[in-house]
Amino acid sequence: MLPLSETKSKKWINYLHLGERQFLKRETLIYEEGTRGTGDVYFLEKGKVKVYTAAFTGKTRTLEILHAGMAFGEQTVDKKPYFSTAIVLEDAVVYRFSSEVTKALVKEDQTFRQLMFKSLRSKLELLLNNIVLHSLPAEKILAHTLVEISKKYDNQSILPLSQHEITQYTGLTRITIYKLLKKWGPEVVKTKNKKIVITDLDSIKRVLSH
Structure with a gap:
C-alpha cells in the first residue's frame, strides 16, 4: 500500500494539466502575509517551500517546510488576506491553479x-x-523539530538549514538552541558551514521518549 502522502500526490497528478507550471528559484516570494489572497492554489511538484508568519509577535516564525506532493495557499480561496508568507527554500517546480479553475473544480x-x-x-x-x-520543554521541542525536518529531507544527515532558521522554526532563542546543541555534543548534532548536521538521529529520537 502506498503512503498516504504519495497516494494524495498521485491524485493531484490528474489535475496538473489544468495548472500553470512554474520554475521558481530559491528565495522567490510566492505570496506574502497580509496581502489580499488571489484565490489561487499551488501544488509543489519538486523542491521545498517555507511557510512562515510574523503576525502575532513581530518575529518570524516558521510554520512548515513543504515538500514535493503538497498543496498550499488553499486557505485563501475566499480571497481574504494571507495569514502567512510562502517563499522558495530550495529551487522548486510549482503548479499554480487560478482562482477560476479552483472554484470550478471544487464545484x-x-x-x-x-x-x-x-x-x-x-x-x-x-x-x-x-x-x-x-x-x-525546550529540549523536546528542538528534538521533535530536528526529527520532523529530517523526514522532510529523506532522513539526510545534513539539513540545509542554519541555526538561525532552526530558531525561526522552533520559536526558541538562539542561546537556548546553542546550549542544547552543546549539551548533546557533536556526537549527536553539530553545525558545519552554517548547516545543521545530524550525526546520531536515534539519540535525538530518544529525547522524545523520556
Missing part, C-alpha cells in the same frame, strides 16, 4: 473537493500539533 469534481478538504485538515492538525508541542 464540479468530488475528488478535487476531497483533496482540498484533506489539505486544509492537515493544516489545522499542524496548527494544533504546534500548540501542543510548544507546551513541552
